[in-house]
Amino acid sequence: MSNYIMVACDLHDKTMVLLVARNKEKAVKATVPNDPEGRRRMIEDLQCRAEGAGKAEVVFAYEASGQGFGLHDELTEAGIRCYVLAPIHIPRSPKHRVAKNDHRDAQAILRLLRGHLLAGSDLHDVWIPDPATRDDRELVRARLEAGAKLAKVKNQIKSLLKRHELRRPAGSGKGWTQAFLSWLRLLANNRGVGKNILGRGTRAALKSLLRQMDFQAGEVASLEKAVVALSQGSRYAKPAKALMELKGVGCITAMVFLAEIGDLKRFRNRRQLASFLGLVPCTDESGKADDRKGHINRQGSPRIRKVVNQAVWSAIRSDPHLAAAYRRIVRKHPHHKKIAVVAAMRRLSVVMWHRGLAALEPPPRRAVA
Numbered sequence: 001m002s003n004y005i006m007v008a009c010d011l012h013d014k015t016m017v018l019l020v021a022r023n024k025e026k027a028v029k030a031t032v033p034n035d036p037e038g039r040r041r042m043i044e045d046l047q048c049r050a051e052g053a054g055k056a057e058v059v060f061a062y063e064a065s066g067q068g069f070g071l072h073d074e075l076t077e078a079g080i081r082c083y084v085l086a087p088i089h090i091p092r093s094p095k096h097r098v099a100k101n102d103h104r105d106a107q108a109i110l111r112l113l114r115g116h117l118l119a120g121s122d123l124h125d126v127w128i129p130d131p132a133t134r135d136d137r138e139l140v141r142a143r144l145e146a147g148a149k150l151a152k153v154k155n156q157i158k159s160l161l162k163r164h165e166l167r168r169p170a171g172s173g174k175g176w177t178q179a180f181l182s183w184l185r186l187l188a189n190n191r192g193v194g195k196n197i198l199g200r201g202t203r204a205a206l207k208s209l210l211r212q213m214d215f216q217a218g219e220v221a222s223l224e225k226a227v228v229a230l231s232q233g234s235r236y237a238k239p240a241k242a243l244m245e246l247k248g249v250g251c252i253t254a255m256v257f258l259a260e261i262g263d264l265k266r267f268r269n270r271r272q273l274a275s276f277l278g279l280v281p282c283t284d285e286s287g288k289a290d291d292r293k294g295h296i297n298r299q300g301s302p303r304i305r306k307v308v309n310q311a312v313w314s315a316i317r318s319d320p321h322l323a324a325a326y327r328r329i330v331r332k333h334p335h336h337k338k339i340a341v342v343a344a345m346r347r348l349s350v351v352m353w354h355r356g357l358a359a360l361e362p363p364p365r366r367a368v369a
Contacts, residue, residue, distance in 0.1 A: 002057075004117050005050050008110035009062035010102045011071065016042070016062075017102040019110045022053055023118065027110060029103065039071070043078045061113045063087055063105070064126050072128060085109060088299055089124035129262045132235070136259040139230060143223040143252060144303055150216040157184065157209050164202065184210060224252065231255050239264070242359035243352050247322070248315030253307040257352055260301045264357050270350045276300045277308075279346045296342055305345065308352075312344045322347065 003023065010017040016034050021027035032042045050056045060075050061083040075082040090108055116123035129137070154176065161167075166187070172179040188206040190198060198206070231240040231251050236258055243254035258264075267273045274280050278300040298305070315322050322344055329340035 002117065003054055005046060005053060005056045005058045006110060006113050006117065007046065007058065007060045008106045008113055009060065009071075010105040010109070011062045011065060011067055012102075013067075017106050018042070019103075019106040020046075020049070021110060021114070022049075022056060024114075027107075029106075039074055043075065043080065046080065047078070057081065059083070059113065059117060061085055061109050061123075061125075063090065063109065069128055069134070083113070083123060083125040084128060085112065086124045086126050127262065127266060133259065133262045136230060136235075136255075139223070139226055140252070140256050140259045141303065143220070143227050144256065144306070146216060146219040146223050150213065150220055153209055153213045153216055157206070157213065160202070160206060160209065164198065166197075227252060227255050238359040239356040242355040246315070246348070246351065246355065247319035248311040248313075248348070249352065250311070253311045254352075256303055256307045257349075258356060260304050261353075264353060264360065267353065270353070273350060273353050274346050277304055277346075277349055278302075279305070279342060279349065304349070308345050308349055309341070312341060312348055315348060316344065 006021050006023075008019045008027075012034060014034055016032045016038070018030045018032060019027040020030060032038045046058045046060075050058050058080045059082075060080050062071065062085065064084045064087060069084065072082045072084050090112065092108075096104060096108070112121075112123060115121035168180055169183055172183055184206070187198065188203055188210060190203055228251055230236060231254065236255065239258055240251070240254045243249050243257065244251060261276075267276065271280075276299075278298045279296055282295060282297050312322075316326050317323070325347060326340050326344050329343050330337055333339045
């Protein structure tokens with residue numbers, strides 16, 4: 001019979017609430033400081049428990065969070081098997097939602113861990129990226145966040161103009177053209193747009209927004225340059241190039257896709273990929289109602305869905321095959337065009353996955369005559 005020391009952990013910034021149990025025995029609760037010294041003592045204590053229990057195997061589990069994977073790395077290095085569980089797959093009852101505490105959170109993790117080790121039930125743990133992938137993700141995520149901040153500032157400027165019923169002058173184009181930006185700066189300095197058209201407070205607010213916009217634009221340019229350099233390195237050169245050959249897929253889209261997915265080979269088929277991306281419909285089927293599909297579940301990485309959605313709208317205008325598939329679904333669901341957009345996103349994602357895999361495979365050897 002297998003012999004385990006099971007540890008369920010509710011991880012926080014400063015503390016770790018542990019439930020430690022041997023096989024089916026009653027769990028013992030402990031609270032440990034979440035710092036280097038606290039972790040060291042915890043690992044030593046677990047190793048001593050394992051020795052005292054006839055060299056039992058220590059199995060540790062905690063819920064994925066913004067804490068990252070440092071605890072997993074430390075435990076693995078110490079020879080302790082560690083699972084980082086996906087939060088969406090940890091059952092939460094209505095009672096748990098209104099009576100939540102650290103002890104109950106740890107109990108839920110311990111039940112899952114016991115069921116997996118002693119009864120063979122499924123344990124939905126997350127894939128642990130290697131340190132290089134984590135580092136690459138920080139860069140592409142910073143680029144996306146900088147772009148979102150720039151878009152937010154631009155929307156704030158538009159809202160300010162709308163509140164004061166100011167319309168862009170003729171000849172300034174439709175986007176953020178140089179003529180439009182020059183007009184905004186004149187407006188902020190109260191020159192060339194009429195006498196006292198804006199109050200002192202409004203001008204100060206507009207100047208602040210323009211400074212923020214200039215700063216964020218510089219951050220976007222700097223981070224984008226770094227992402228381009230990353231895409232040309234040995235780790236991503238081939239798959240990134242293969243993805244960027246697709247219509248609508250640029251460098252940022254390709255790098256977000258590759259960095260967020262990590263190991264392309266960890267998916268066995270397109271259904272697993274679509275499930276990871278959250279592009280599969282929810283189901284509500286029971287009895288005779290066996291074909292009730294709802295909205296996509298939106299599980300997985302929202303960053304990939306965002307960039308793929310942007311790529312799809314570009315690809316629909318330039319890729320005849322994707323455009324034809326999109327129009328065919330629109331004709332079938334004329335009042336629900338989002339269905340066609342999601343289908344196009346799934347189709348493009350699968351093509352990108354296949355392209356990336358093919359780029360990683362070594363070229364076939366030629367037969368020697």
